[in-house]
Amino acid sequence: MTCRKRSQDIQQFVVTAVQMRQIEERVFAAGMPVAALMEKVAGLVARRVEELYPVAAWGRVGVLVGPGHNGGDALVVARELYFRGYEAVIYCPFSRLKELTESHHRYCAALGIPIVGDTEALRSCDFLIDGLFGFGLERSLTEPISTAIHQINEGSQPVVSIDLPSGLHTDTGAVMGTAVRATHSLCLGLWKLGLLQDDALEYVGKAELIDFDLPLTDIQAVLGTLPRIQRTTSERAIAHLPLNRPPTTHKYKMGHLLLICGSRRYAGGAVLTGLGARASGVGMLSIAVPDSLKPILTAQLPEALVLGCPETEAGAIAHLPDELDWAAYHTIACGPGLTKEARAIVQQVLGSQRSLVLDADGLNILAELGTVSTLQARQAATVLTPHLGEFRRLFPDLAEEMSCRVTATRAAAAQTGAVVLLKGARIAIADASGATRINPESTPALARGGSGDVLTGLMGGLLAQAEASPGHSSLIDVVQSAAWWHAQAGILAAEERSELGVDAFTLSQYLIPAVQKGVGKG
Incomplete structure (x- = not known):
């Protein structure tokens, strides 16, 4: 060696x-x-x-x-x-x-x-x-x-x-x-x-x-x-990013991601999630949002296929389009900006057979439904990305485990069969087998509204590409790489703009420079 x-x-x-x-x-x-x-x-x-x-x-x-x-x-x-x-x-x-x-x-x-x-x-x-x-x-x-x-x-x-x-x-x-x-x-x-x-x-x-x-x-x-518990390194994270593409590939081979997010109240959540997905390099990006948000999303992400959905009086997604073909997508990312009015949407997504990233109001609705344990029955991969408050709502029975975030995350993954990413200054990620990753670097600059939405889109895009080309990376490897990439973008942005200057939109613009810098170091 x-x-x-x-x-x-x-x-x-x-x-x-x-x-x-x-x-x-x-x-x-x-x-x-x-x-x-x-x-x-x-x-x-x-x-x-x-x-x-x-x-x-x-x-x-x-x-x-x-x-x-x-x-x-x-x-x-x-x-x-x-x-x-x-x-x-x-x-x-x-x-x-x-x-x-x-x-x-x-x-x-x-x-x-x-x-x-x-x-x-x-x-x-x-x-x-x-x-x-x-x-x-x-x-x-x-x-x-x-x-x-x-x-x-x-x-x-x-x-x-x-x-x-x-x-x-x-x-x-x-x-x-x-x-x-x-x-x-x-x-x-x-x-x-x-x-x-x-x-x-x-x-x-x-x-x-x-x-x-x-x-x-x-x-x-x-x-x-x-080893069951591993510290994420830049070499390991970069190795599981889809940086090199076959010369004869095309967009349909590079993954198709469906984002389900946003509401009239939280239109920005859909935009930020879409910007994170764009940076992932996913081949096809579809975004389901309330009809009133469609012009905003089309203007911000002209390459995306924006699906306008019927909406409630309060501006949440009432239901998904009848013609929606779940089989067309490799991965679904759901939650940012939905509001808890979108309960039926989350239930429908949970019943799909597509790999799923669930965040924000998707997690809050899951906690209200009290069906966390039923995730074990899903045939497709599931990723949960709670912050500490969401984690406690999802897993109230793990309160005694919270003295060690890693132990709690592993217990949650074992309970659900999902990959669980517990957000924090040091992100802990675990899968149902007990494999655990800890991201050792971050910045307080990421403690801003919308930062997690960017991560959801980025992770969804990476997972869609992995699903389109199976075999190279495990699910936990993809999630680890997304968390590392997101943190590195925050670190680079804070270095250049100070910790006060890293709003979520700015963060999304540093995703590509951050991975370029990481690859250059490697």
Whole structure:
């Protein structure tokens, strides 16, 4: 296996605390000395710290040391930075340390590195290294550590956390009483699930992986050859986009998507969904909207086949055209802007044998119908894309699972047989088999009305193309690619226009530049 291939694989793998322990136990049982591994890991961390905070500008470092091996890593980092010219001070308020950590503690003291028991000496440091607690923390932090962390968080120094910020739950990302607010988190070996959860984002800062060459055989012995939980990478997302077309293809081979969306009140929802679909490159696009919206949609999307539908007095779709031929479409995307008056429409769509993306009012109607469990009976693929409020309405019985968004998403997928995409700062996607994807990058700029409509159209278009050319990508792969593409467009737009400048229409215009940029990087 090439170094590049290994690097791509490692970036995808996500572990829980239990799985990481199992992998490490295999490595140690095979003969790797714990002390040797600590030296290697800490050496890589020290090198990265030196790149982030060069000694010429950041010469004084404070190192926070815990009682376990995370503290041992921190002590080795302190020693290495000391040898490279940094003025170091060690904060260690613990009287009992693990044997290896105690050994490094004695050596640092012998070198003359100051070791203190309170945080006052840290105030003059240019930056801090957090090595209090690593993965596996299961109880809330108490005094005096909680007060020390509070004082550190009140300061202005950058903080580099080793593995994950002290005080975060390894799996859920929840704060265990209190937690360090890191500027950088240098995750060791494999991505910890907690770093990819919404609850952790306020504390993680910029996260990156320190690969210290855990053998793939040991990783796969615990996680399997295809790990159930994977972190989306640009390489993986791009690989499942329909970027290369056969030279003799035509529009009918490139997928036909039917959008059912919009109302007089929410005309923009139909337009934005259509713009997202347009960017997907789908061969044929049909849009069913209330009759009064047909001129608007035709003006905005002249290439689309716009189907005007009879409408209610309030301007919602009353029923679909009688001549509608479900067999003509590869995929249906339904929901944005419908209003809950369109209950009969959603029921009709659920009864179709076409692959389906259900969003917004489509989900709200499904929740009111109380028929979520009946999705198991659908013969075609189903994708649900709820935000947190919609998820809770759809799955009230999963309230206890919400402490971990990934666990909740997997439970919802198992319950429905659908692919479930739970929106948030870190989108979680799961299918009925338990396969899970987490999109690790996004931007608060996407917290705007209409952003989700763009995603629905984009995803529907990609799924229609996959249905037209089956075999290349699984359903979860297509959904993962849509979520990645949508997030990258938001990130690029925010970079160029600021987070305030990314309305949903603007977002739709950045979809093609974002994928061009992603392909260029690859």
